[in-house]
Amino acid sequence: MLSFGALTKNNVMSLTIGVLKESKDKRVAITPENIKRSKVKDATWWIEGGAGTDAGFSDSTYSGLATIKDKASILKGADIIVTIFPPSDNDCAQIHSGALLISQFRPYQDETVNAKLSQYPFRSLSMDMIPRTTLAQAMDVLSSMASIAGYKAVLTAAQNLPRYFPMMITSAGSIKPSKVLVIGAGVAGLQAIATSRKLGAVVEAFDVRSAAKEEVQSLGAKFVEVEGAKDDIGAGGYAVQQSEEYLARQRAEVQARASKADVIICTAQVRGRKAPVLIEAETVNNMRHGSVIVDLAASTGGNCALTQNDKTIQVNGVTIIGNSSLECEMPEDASQMYGNNILNLLSHITTEGALNLNMEDEIVKGSLIKP
Numbered sequence: 001m002l003s004f005g006a007l008t009k010n011n012v013m014s015l016t017i018g019v020l021k022e023s024k025d026k027r028v029a030i031t032p033e034n035i036k037r038s039k040v041k042d043a044t045w046w047i048e049g050g051a052g053t054d055a056g057f058s059d060s061t062y063s064g065l066a067t068i069k070d071k072a073s074i075l076k077g078a079d080i081i082v083t084i085f086p087p088s089d090n091d092c093a094q095i096h097s098g099a100l101l102i103s104q105f106r107p108y109q110d111e112t113v114n115a116k117l118s119q120y121p122f123r124s125l126s127m128d129m130i131p132r133t134t135l136a137q138a139m140d141v142l143s144s145m146a147s148i149a150g151y152k153a154v155l156t157a158a159q160n161l162p163r164y165f166p167m168m169i170t171s172a173g174s175i176k177p178s179k180v181l182v183i184g185a186g187v188a189g190l191q192a193i194a195t196s197r198k199l200g201a202v203v204e205a206f207d208v209r210s211a212a213k214e215e216v217q218s219l220g221a222k223f224v225e226v227e228g229a230k231d232d233i234g235a236g237g238y239a240v241q242q243s244e245e246y247l248a249r250q251r252a253e254v255q256a257r258a259s260k261a262d263v264i265i266c267t268a269q270v271r272g273r274k275a276p277v278l279i280e281a282e283t284v285n286n287m288r289h290g291s292v293i294v295d296l297a298a299s300t301g302g303n304c305a306l307t308q309n310d311k312t313i314q315v316n317g318v319t320i321i322g323n324s325s326l327e328c329e330m331p332e333d334a335s336q337m338y339g340n341n342i343l344n345l346l347s348h349i350t351t352e353g354a355l356n357l358n359m360e361d362e363i364v365k366g367s368l369i370k371p
Ligand code: NAD
Pocket: 132, 133, 134, 136, 137, 140, 142, 143, 146, 183, 184, 185, 186, 187, 188, 189, 206, 207, 208, 209, 212, 236, 237, 238, 239, 242, 250, 267, 268, 269, 270, 271, 276
């Protein structure tokens, strides 16, 4: 068991928790509302000046809850430092040896992360490595952010679509509801299905995990089954890589449906690997003019062969939006939810105001990159 914190005047342990301003994101890791709800006993909060401004939380909104500090003071003095993206190498070099840095390091995407963090004297915990268990659900940043991305993907598609989502019966004529195809029915995909249904679209969805079928159907969408998927319950709920033969059959099934779809939302991913390509260039060419593809898998290669990461392109009248960070476009609620996930983790790893990292604990074991 590792524990630390400073003694207050009353001999009670007290942690100083510092929040840095993100350099490439409007979100902030902790909002004033989060601090109000925090159960970490006697904690002192330090917020870097301007950290919450772009998410709608000016420095004055933290007044009475946190002290506004400069970055260097937080790096050198805080017991725990929380961020959304990992701090720069320069910033990491200033963090003191007793600190715990909590961020999203994505070691499953970048195999150099562990070695890099090992150079530093502080410890680091990766929010995106917390196991996807029932107990850890309230700390699951992957789920909270994916849910926002799925919602935003549908709104983005609707905004770019030159057609209605819902069926319309008006004196100027009747309009058929749009058809939405969702590829990958994990957290983002299920939220995309729910949002599309609320907007009145007709929805079909694919997934390789058998558990997804019932979830898709319960949201009022049709589950498209491609027989023979590898489904490994030992993979922690994640999909496993499928054979090339299976993916070819799936691509044919996608192609048959894509020509009738107005919108395709792509979310299919296999953790730690390149995303499967399920929409070929030929499939895009067969789509109706004005149709929209939103590819949330863009950063891991994309589910559409033509997707360009962080770019919106037009191919034969079809708009292809490659964006894997649509949660950043809803910074206020995204910050609130990220902060709640952090607080739930902090409650789990602190006792009586001191940090307690129990190395036997499944959540700590799974997420502590450098103990
Ligand atoms: P993800 O982002 O890794 O992948 C998105 C979806 O793509 C998954 O549903 C996956 O099965 C699917 N996929 C992969 N290859 C595909 C293919 N060839 N065709 C169609 N679909 C394909 O997944 P995620 O949203 O992060 O969820 C991962 C898992 O974690 C899910 O099983 C989810 O239910 C589970 N989960 C559990 C908890 C919990 O219990 N606390 C919380 C959140 C998520």
